[in-house]
Amino acid sequence: MGMGSAQQNRGIGRALARDEWQDLARKLDWRLSYVPEAQAFPEAVSGRPWLPQEAWSAWEEPFRTSFAEYARGQSDKEAAVAAVAEALGRAAERDRLAPEWNSGLKLHTALLPLAEFAAVVGNLRAARFGRTSAWRSTALFGALDELRHTQIPLRLMHPYLAADAQFDWTHRFYHSNDWVAIAARHCFDELLLLADPIEFAVATNFVFETGFTNLQFTALTALCDSVGDRLLEQMLSSIQTDEARHAQIGPAVLEILVQHDRAYAQYLLDKWFWRSFLLFAVATGFTMDYLTPVARRTHSFKEFMQEWVLEQFADSLARYGLQRPWYWPLFEQALDYYHHMVYASAYSYRASVWFHLALPGPAERDWLRGKYAASFPQLEPVWENIAREWERTDAGVDLAVHGTAIPTFCSLCQIVLCGGTPAQNSVCQCRHEGNTYTFCSEPCRWIFQQDPARYARHKDVVKRVLAGEAPGNLIAFLTQYSGLNFATWGKDAYGGDYAWLRRGPGEAGE
Amino acid sequence: MLTPLYGFLEGDTMGLLILAHEDWSMVRLAEQLRASARVRVAYEGPLAVFHDGRRLPTHYSVRDAGLAALDCVSVRRVSGAEHAPSASGAGDV
Numbered sequence: 397m398g399m400g401s402a403q404q405n406r407g408i409g410r411a412l413a414r415d416e417w418q419d420l421a422r423k424l425d426w427r428l429s430y431v432p433e434a435q436a437f438p439e440a441v442s443g444r445p446w447l448p449q450e451a452w453s454a455w456e457e458p459f460r461t462s463f464a465e466y467a468r469g470q471s472d473k474e475a476a477v478a479a480v481a482e483a484l485g486r487a488a489e490r491d492r493l494a495p496e497w498n499s500g501l502k503l504h505t506a507l508l509p510l511a512e513f514a515a516v517v518g519n520l521r522a523a524r525f526g527r528t529s530a531w532r533s534t535a536l537f538g539a540l541d542e543l544r545h546t547q548i549p550l551r552l553m554h555p556y557l558a559a560d561a562q563f564d565w566t567h568r569f570y571h572s573n574d575w576v577a578i579a580a581r582h583c584f585d586e587l588l589l590l591a592d593p594i595e596f597a598v599a600t601n602f603v604f605e606t607g608f609t610n611l612q613f614t615a616l617t618a619l620c621d622s623v624g625d626r627l628l629e630q631m632l633s634s635i636q637t638d639e640a641r642h643a644q645i646g647p648a649v650l651e652i653l654v655q656h657d658r659a660y661a662q663y664l665l666d667k668w669f670w671r672s673f674l675l676f677a678v679a680t681g682f683t684m685d686y687l688t689p690v691a692r693r694t695h696s697f698k699e700f701m702q703e704w705v706l707e708q709f710a711d712s713l714a715r716y717g718l719q720r721p722w723y724w725p726l727f728e729q730a731l732d733y734y735h736h737m738v739y740a741s742a743y744s745y746r747a748s749v750w751f752h753l754a755l756p757g758p759a760e761r762d763w764l765r766g767k768y769a770a771s772f773p774q775l776e777p778v779w780e781n782i783a784r785e786w787e788r789t790d791a792g793v794d795l796a797v798h799g800t801a802i803p804t805f806c807s808l809c810q811i812v813l814c815g816g817t818p819a820q821n822s823v824c825q826c827r828h829e830g831n832t833y834t835f836c837s838e839p840c841r842w843i844f845q846q847d848p849a850r851y852a853r854h855k856d857v858v859k860r861v862l863a864g865e866a867p868g869n870l871i872a873f874l875t876q877y878s879g880l881n882f883a884t885w886g887k888d889a890y891g892g893d894y895a896w897l898r899r900g901p902g903e904a905g906e
Numbered sequence: 907m908l909t910p911l912y913g914f915l916e917g918d919t920m921g922l923l924i925l926a927h928e929d930w931s932m933v934r935l936a937e938q939l940r941a942s943a944r945v946r947v948a949y950e951g952p953l954a955v956f957h958d959g960r961r962l963p964t965h966y967s968v969r970d971a972g973l974a975a976l977d978c979v980s981v982r983r984v985s986g987a988e989h990a991p992s993a994s995g996a997g998d999v
């Protein structure tokens with residue numbers, strides 16, 4: 397409050413206690429008189445259901461941060477990040493770690509920063525059009541949080557760039573037409589840039605941040621500790637402390653939303669749980685089950701999901717009287733298969749991404765079989781076959797063990813059609829205004845069909861190729877369209893040189 | 907005329923685009939998908955093409971089968987005895 401002590405003594409007599417002034421600074425809603433409320437907070441921007449201000453008056457979140465507290469806390473966090481950057485931010489530090497772990501880092505630090513920047517926009521929309529001032533105050537801090545989540549990975553990865561051009565993708569990724577970037581943009585444009593504050597609160601703050609980012613920032617942080625990656629650990633936990641605070645917008649909005657339109661709340665939940673799952677399965681699932689050295693793994697992606705996402709998610713659903721998403725059995729199947737299907741596909745198209753992938757050998761496959769007893773036996777023949785292909789090829793001849801045909805993509809999530817199981821892919825289709833749309837899964841089709849006008853005009857990669865907008869030749873597609881080149885595109889993390897491969901002298905170099 | 911099709915080979919982890927000639931037989935179509943998926947999937951033996959809940963006779967061409975652009979076909983292993991025109995197959999797309 398900035399009152400001098402002399403003034404305190406003469407005037408009010410004492411400094412106000414925090415609780416006495418706090419709400420003046422962060423929860424002060426007054427009745428509008430110059431314009432109607434619906435004009436200051438139009439439904440198209442503020443979101444639906446449109447409720448009068450009184451309906452939101454009970455909105456509250458537990459942190460109730462003031463700006464002074466925010467600035468102090470963030471300043472300490474910045475100092476801690478700066479210290480770790482100073483101590484560990486040299487390229488040589490990365491060489492201590494396994495190459496596949498560094499691949500996981502490249503995957504994360506490409507997906508993260510510019511998506512966080514898009515989240516600045518989503519938060520700022522809530523900071524203006526959220527329906528109560530406490531929500532708007534918290535969202536304003538959220539926007540400042542997301543700005544540092546943009547800057548931290550860009551800052552921390554920058555020193556690595558000189559020694560490794562793939563780190564350029566920390567910034568370049570979202571500016572490219574790499575298929576993963578197309579998929580990530582398709583999700584994040586809607587989630588972070590287009591969503592009104594109510595949808596943003598349910599989708600980003602509740603589903604994504606309260607639910608899934610725990611996986612990222614708590615479970616993955618534990619793996620960092622196991623692997624010995626102090627820099628990533630510091631980065632993730634610094635970000636997580638912010639997420640834990642501004643994520644509280646989610647439950648606070650959801651609580652009021654379910655009182656007025658439970659069906660809409662359920663729809664938002666069903667839609668965003670699936671979309672979030674697909675993205676995390678790729679980003680976090682790859683890292684946990686394939687890109688962490690096997691001796692350092694503590695839990696599988698599925699176990700982390702069960703511990704950090706599903707238990708808490710089930711509790712929250714019960715609290716708000718919401719149901720599990722209608723596709724729950726499909727989701728449970730996907731927990732066993734989906735990221736394995738995508739990883740095997742991505743490995744065989746690794747030149748289409750900006751990080752190297754590792755081939756699971758006997759030790760990794762034993763671990764995967766132990767963790768995924770029901771599904772991995774069906775995936776194992778794929779790895780045996782890829783290993784045989786490497787045995788027929790000299791180490792380092794990467795494109796000899798690589799797909800050549802054009803992969804196919806989901807019209808909704810834009811990820812490769814890797815749904816279902818090896819025995820039965822879950823592809824499905826629908827027609828809309830004379831066009832065919834193809835989906836990796838029933839939930840993706842359902843999401844499309846709930847709002848076709850939003851999605852129908854987006855072209856997936858196959859439609860871009862068929863329309864002549866992207867080259868159909870794979871190498872041309874990678875270099876001219878995806879923004880990759882031989883130096884940056886993904887290869888086998890060990891150049892296909894694994895001691896366990898049985899490369900006969902006569903067999904190699906075929 | 908080339909017909910772009912989504913192909914799903916039994917045992918594979920992903921769908922692949924096949925640009926099929928309209929006079930390709932179902933055998934030729936299935937072999938094309940098998941060749942495209944070779945890095946991940948390798949098994950010998952006869953294959954059959956399924957579309958829209960039915961198995962397409964091996965001697966059918968893409969044109970005969972009425973396959974249109976962006977249709978999904980699944981290609982599955984069949985035993986030698988089955989490797990003849992027949993009615994229905996389980997688990998097609």
Ligand SMILES: [Fe+2]
Pocket residue numbers: 512515541542545635639
């Ligand atoms: Fe963030």
Ligand SMILES: [Fe+2]
Pocket residue numbers: 515542605639642
């Ligand atoms: Fe956030």
Ligand SMILES: [Zn+2]
Pocket residue numbers: 806807808809810811835836837840
């Ligand atoms: Zn999809």
